[in-house]
Amino acid sequence: MTPIPLTPVGGFLGAGKTTLVNHLLATADRRFGVLVNDFGAIAIDAALIAAHDGGVVSLTNGCVCCETGGDLGAGLAQLATRDPPIDHAIVEASGVGDPWRIAQLALVEPGFSLDPIVVVADALNLERQLAGRWVADTVRGQLLAAEIVVLNKIDLAPDPAGARAALASLCPMAPVVETRNAAVAIGRLSFPVSPRPRFRANPASAHAFPVWHYLPARPFDRARLRAVLAALPRSILRVKGFCRLDGDPAASLLQFAAGQWALSPYGEAPPGLVVIGTPEMPAPPDLVARFDFALLEQ
Amino acid sequence: MPSPIQVFVARRFVTMNRSMPYATHVAVRDGRVLGMGGPEIRDAFGPAGFDDRFAGDIVVPGFVEGHGHAADGLMWRNTYAGYFPRTAPDGTRHAGFKSIAEVVAHLRRAEAAMTDLDRPLVAWGFDPIYFGGPRMTRADLDAISTRRLVVVAHVSGHILNVNGAVLERAGFSADSNLDGLVRDEGGQLTGELRGPAVMGRANRVTGDAGLSRLLDVAALRDFSRLTRRVGVTTSTDLANPLPDESVAALRAATAAEDFPLRLVPALRAREYSVPDGIARVAALRRHNTDKLHFGIAKLVVDGSIQGFSARLRWPGYHNGAPNGLWYVAPAELFGIVEAYHRAGIQLHIHTNGDEASELATEAVARANDAFPRAGHRHTLQHCQMADEAIFQRMRAAGMCVNLFANHIYYWGEQHRALTMGPSRADRLDACATALAVGVKLAIHSDTPVTPVDPLFTMWCAVNRITAEGRVLGEHERITAVEALRAVTLGAAYTVNLDHAVGSIDTGKFADFAVLDRDPLEVPSMEIRDIQVRAIVSGGTVFANA
Structure with missing residues (x-):
């Protein structure tokens, strides 16, 4: 079973998260499963759901921030087993939620592959929020987790320079997509899908997220792999794919994001890892050396 | 024909009623207080039965628990593993478990009493902060069972300890590096899980850690066994999502003549949109009775x-x-x-x-x-x-x-x-x-x-x-009198029931807690040692064994 891409959508109350999700549904080119991680405030457009009965929309109440966090994991587990399967999951965080917590669920729950963490920012109000009496640290924390920022309401902001400067300072590595009415295509919020050139960077790295492929020649040594993964720089956003671990007859599925990773037994799968990063990520020879170091000695 | 009158006599009623703070006699009719005072009350309202079983005791207004959760009645379906003493609904007194070894020994006994190997062993109330450092490990719980799923929930609600069977079922391996998977010096998982992501998965693969179940009538009756033992005659359930099944259980439980507790459930407002929540409270109020009081809502x-x-x-x-x-x-x-x-x-x-x-x-x-x-x-x-x-x-x-x-x-x-x-x-x-x-x-x-x-x-x-x-x-x-007010009339005020409960006064429900000593007179360090002999709920006596 191919893991389902999962896009966490965070951002402060009023930034336009729900508008973005509605836009993605209205322009759907695939079967989306949507979870709304908020209490009692579901504003996903019912007409869109009705119009796209090819796409699955599942709504839950539950807040991953607090003690009922298990509900969202349960919602994801249900999405993963939908029949017919969904192509892509979107999880809308609550307006005060930490999008990283949702991303973490995608590592913990089997069957998902974590796409970029999208944080919607309000071009009109961002500066005020970042200086706000009660909300500044919440808004800042959301942006620190961003891998793509959707700077929304750009048409309403008389002078968006301040918002741009704040983003450049808080999340300098995250590409910023400026928009109005949260009208952003899913393609701009996904990691690139590329053919599989081996041992070299994807030449199409004009994209914000360069991709590099690695084919492990032998199984990994567990301790060395742990050391290599723990030492990866922040410019490496994801490592995912299949590998073999010392002594395991079966392949393992590896998913790495933000210094955390899950390695789970997978059965039969040809080895191969995809490494996705920012333009600042290490050059291919450096990456080859790092991952080769994790291989079992011959 | 008027209903019969019952006159209760006590060594002293501490009424929390400003007009008459103390009494020795209280007359009750139709479950409500008719009047209180001295011996003259005995015949003041006409022929009356006389109940002097509390003649040597101190009687205070039935206590009001202003912030409790009726889910306490569900907890006891799992195994208590806490540090502090605690009494189960059936009256079993747990002394509290003072070391990890004591907790493990208790869980081993609980496991031995279980027959169906597919049922998880779930313990609650664990609190290792008083053990001076040592943490529970996977090895501790594997010694109980390597096959049965074993989950120990910390009292904080933010940590679980699990055995290897749960780690395996959840797919948590030592090769992974996820926030909330605690490791020992050797890099092995200790079975301690922190935070909602990994705890949520462990709870789900365990099937039912027991804490998210809906209240049923049996749980409410167990809750009332806990409350009556400590003198509580009115309690909030703060809060409850109040779906139809829970409302039905609340109505059925409180309708029973022998149910010794008034319940005040608060709607968990965030389970609903704002207009739906407001409408839900209004709809639920129509079910209000003497023993069931909808009308409040909770936010976190x-x-x-x-x-x-x-x-x-x-x-x-x-x-x-x-x-x-x-x-x-x-x-x-x-x-x-x-x-x-x-x-x-x-x-x-x-x-x-x-x-x-x-x-x-x-x-x-x-x-x-x-x-x-x-x-x-x-x-x-x-x-x-x-x-x-x-x-x-x-x-x-x-x-x-x-x-x-x-x-x-x-x-x-x-x-x-x-x-x-x-x-x-x-x-x-x-x-x-x-x-x-x-x-x-x-x-x-x-x-x-x-x-x-x-x-x-x-x-x-x-x-x-x-x-x-x-x-x-x-x-x-x-002071003791200020504290007594805070657990009686003060708490009643916060749930809009001060006209009905919280003091002993004409027209109010005859809800009392019968104590062996006067909390206003004992040395303050002994207040917690006072024994509750009985409660009276709507004029009916429920004696503690």
């Missing part, structure tokens, strides 16, 4: 102090932990509070940190300034770190407070050492300041977080002694 603004998820003002957490979490965006809170306020629904707002209390107070003040409503009684629940300025604003806005006095005993040392530090910890649950400012006060247990026992809660507010014996905030101690 932040997390817990000991979980470092409460929102604090400067200087933040003493140990430098980052500020906690808003569970609702401030701007959204303003809108929700205003909508419920305008609809005439009383709100019970959970705030632990002082920044959360400040925000919630501001929300109520704004709503009440825009749409003044006398006697709204919106109440901050826990409100553990409020200072005098916050209490002043609460009073000006017409708010009440229900302080978590039990916290002083159970977590006071941790607050002093880790969360608040010395001096700030002294104002934890500042009962004296609240009263001095004139905020209507209740105090509570938050059962099952700490055991329901209003005499113990009184003891905490009066003495402010931590589990290690230290006085925490001597100037915030209150």
